[in-house]
Amino acid sequence: MKTFRRKVFNIPAWLLSKHALLKLMKSSDFEDIVEIPNTFVGRGLYDRIHAEQDPVEIREMAKLVHSIMPKVIVEIGTYKGGTLFIWTRTNPQAELIVSVDLPGGQYGGGYDSSREKLYRLFAHDRPKTHMEFIRGNSHLPETAARLKGALNGRFIDFLYIDADHTYEGVKADFQLYSPMVRKGGLIAFHDIQNMKSNHQVKNFWAEVKQQYEHREIIGPSTKTGNGVLFIK
Ligand SMILES: C[S@@+](CC[C@H](N)C(=O)[O-])C[C@H]1O[C@@H](n2cnc3c(N)ncnc32)[C@H](O)[C@@H]1O
Secondary structure, three states, X not given: OHHXXXXXXXXXXXXXXXXXXXXXXXXXXXXXXXXXXXXXXXXXXXXXXXXXXXXHXXXXXHHHHHHOOOOEEEEEOOOOOHHHHHHHHOOOOOOEXXXXXXXXXXXXXXXXXXXXXXXXXXXXXXXXXXXXXXXXXXXXXXXXXHHHHHXXXXXXEEEEEOOOOOHHHXXXXXXXXXXXXXXXXXXXXXXXXXXXXXXXXXXXXXXXXXXXXXXXXXXXOOOOOEEEEEOX
């Protein structure tokens, strides 16, 4: 009965949310796009598209990502879809955008499969952009194999790592997915400055940045931070 009621309620919730998002998405202005995840108000399962980001940092990140004109974008850790929205809307040339996220995962909690249609709406006006959703643990070989299948021989231009924030978790994501990134591509990590005890990205970042040309994008709050590696 509960499931039936939720299904029925989902229909108007979806229609209202879709209408609200399409209205906001009319703007192609870069500055507007990075604001939308935090201004959008939807309904029910589609209530928010929140970005877990410092606004100054994400604006700089989006500009840097766009500067390499990525065709293949992979995001590990999507949650409410904020950064997925930003990568998708600021890169109309993208051909493949993949989200990997673990339902019930730590540091957010993943997303219900019903939200995939909200995320697909991000590219509704881009017939050349294909979106793939891999709901699974990024550390498992089968998840990496599913991603390889989606890539179908292509390399990743931009890889965003923002999922498991433990030292071992970030390292595992880097080790599994960095070989899939092309020369000239970018790999970015979120939370390189986060000092919370369960956030250990900073420890892995301190090590990995020694081996690559890199840039740290740190906003005035200095609490989160994005670290970018330039792959040569
Ligand atoms: C901080 S949120 C991502 C936020 C998003 N990038 C943004 O800024 O809009 C982290 C997400 O990573 C997911 N996650 C945690 N551990 C994971 C794992 N091992 N594999 C895949 N996803 C994972 C969580 O489910 C959560 O949805």
